[in-house]
Amino acid sequence: MKKQAFRQLLSITAILLYTCILSCKSGEKLYNKGRYDEAVTTFVKKLQRKPQDATATRMLPDAYKQALLVREDRVNEYLRSNNQLKWENIRNEYRALQTLYNAIHSSPAALKLVQPKDYRDAITGAQENAAEMRYDRGMALLDKGDKASARQAYDEFGAALKLIPNYRDTKQRRDEAYQMGVINVVVSEIEVRSPYYQFSADQFRDYLVRNLQQRNINQFVQFYDERVVRNGNLRPDEYIELRFFDFVVGQTYVDRIQRDVSKEIVVGTTKDSIGKEFNIYKTVKATLYITKKTVVSKGLLDYRITNTGNGQLLRTDRIPGSYTWLNQFGTFKGDERALSDEDKQLMGGRDMPPPPPTDLFMEFTRPIYDQLARDLQSFYNRI
Structure with a gap:
């Protein structure tokens, strides 16, 4: 009976060891493929289970640094572009970085290795800029005075409200756009x-x-x-x-x-x-x-x-x-x-x-x- 229990213990230990090795390897593979966000998440999960893991301890800081560089480079590209809807893309990049911030804060061991940047204010600012752009586009379309433009304005005001509910007088403007755009048959x-x-x-x-x-x-x-x-x-x-x-x-x-x-x-x-x-x-x-x-x-x-x-x-x-x-x-x-x-x-x-x-x-x-x-x-x- 004792031998059987001992064999079961050895089996469980082997499985855990294999899972540990596989987890470290998968995180390293993700890093090597340039999938830095996923690598960070994988290393954090590993440190939650094993705070002293050597591979995760060694690679997490660099994985986070690379993820930060990639995302912020994209933000800078969007800022230089003439795309009117760039602020929505910028918000998405900041949200991805904030997800990494939250993940690292979920592990005390990971937080000792990396001091992540908080992007909450950046997300709020990007959302405000995005809502303002949608609102301005809607007003410009509304000023054209034709039904087709009014229907497009309705969509723009709707997009602004999805970004920031109760933004300025957007609900009123959306109702106005609907009344202008509707076809009465x-x-x-x-x-x-x-x-x-x-x-x-x-x-x-x-x-x-x-x-x-x-x-x-x-x-x-x-x-x-x-x-x-x-x-x-x-x-x-x-x-x-x-x-x-x-x-x-x-x-x-x-x-x-x-x-x-x-x-x-x-x-x-x-x-x-x-x-x-x-x-x-x-x-x-x-x-x-x-x-x-x-x-x-x-x-x-x-x-x-x-x-x-x-x-x-x-x-x-x-x-x-x-x-x-x-x-x-x-x-x-x-x-x-x-x-x-x-x-x-x-x-x-x-x-x-x-x-x-x-x-x-x-x-x-x-x-x-x-x-x-x-x-x-x-x-x-x-x-």
């Missing part, structure tokens, strides 16, 4: 040639507007019902005109079909002279009288998107839609055994009235609606 009322279908056409338009609003296709595009706009003070930027063209609802076709059917069936068995059994077949016949009633509804929807400011036609298209209602039923004369299973189902049917015209109208416009919604989503996603 009004969907027209739909006129149909028959007042009987006006309610269905209004349902089509209402559902379309609600769906477009709920989809939130683009944060800078808002859809409105023309009736709502007429009673308010909203000034539309674009107008979607909808018109059903050349539609037919409830066009009925009746076909009467007479068809003869036959089938061989087994009616018994018999035996031959040597006693072998055979089936006795008989041909049964019937005549089917089938009525096929088809009700077709179809039409086209024209839509036009117009810029209300200059009257420019932005997009136009025509979308077809159709719906076919079918009912079949029948009777037969003759032997029922001649009928197939499909024939029997027809015989079980009955003459049924088609749906009311308003329902047929909604059915043939359903594929039109789906295509129109996809078209509008694709069109307004471009903004």
Whole structure:
């Protein structure tokens, strides 16, 4: 029992020794590859476990020095550049150096070897400069006065707020940029040639507007019902005109079909002279009288998107839609055994009235609606 415990102790010791050697080697490899940040972190972790480790003690100071040189050289390069967003890159470099500062402070042994530089003030200064640059870029875009620039300004103000929440009056400016950049789209009322279908056409338009609003296709595009706009003070930027063209609802076709059917069936068995059994077949016949009633509804929807400011036609298209209602039923004369299973189902049917015209109208416009919604989503996603 003691020998087994001793062997387990030796095994654990060997594993720890191997891990120690591997850790030192990996830190040294990282250093030799110029990955100084990772080398520093690896040496610090090693010193947390073994404060007297020779390799980590020897190499940590130089690894930190090299990491410092590399990062600060990058900072100086950014400072000399004309890149307006350089302060965000500088902040990232300072943050990386601060991470090394925090790592070294987590190990008393590492802190005895290296006195790391605290970059908290440098990070704050870089963030303030970065936020100021984003804010200034947003204001310059806002001053252009056009919608596309206002949308870009909105993004710049948003970036400034991510850097420093509540920076100056950035929230107010971002809201202003949104109001300037948003495109208000009004969907027209739909006129149909028959007042009987006006309610269905209004349902089509209402559902379309609600769906477009709920989809939130683009944060800078808002859809409105023309009736709502007429009673308010909203000034539309674009107008979607909808018109059903050349539609037919409830066009009925009746076909009467007479068809003869036959089938061989087994009616018994018999035996031959040597006693072998055979089936006795008989041909049964019937005549089917089938009525096929088809009700077709179809039409086209024209839509036009117009810029209300200059009257420019932005997009136009025509979308077809159709719906076919079918009912079949029948009777037969003759032997029922001649009928197939499909024939029997027809015989079980009955003459049924088609749906009311308003329902047929909604059915043939359903594929039109789906295509129109996809078209509008694709069109307004471009903004």
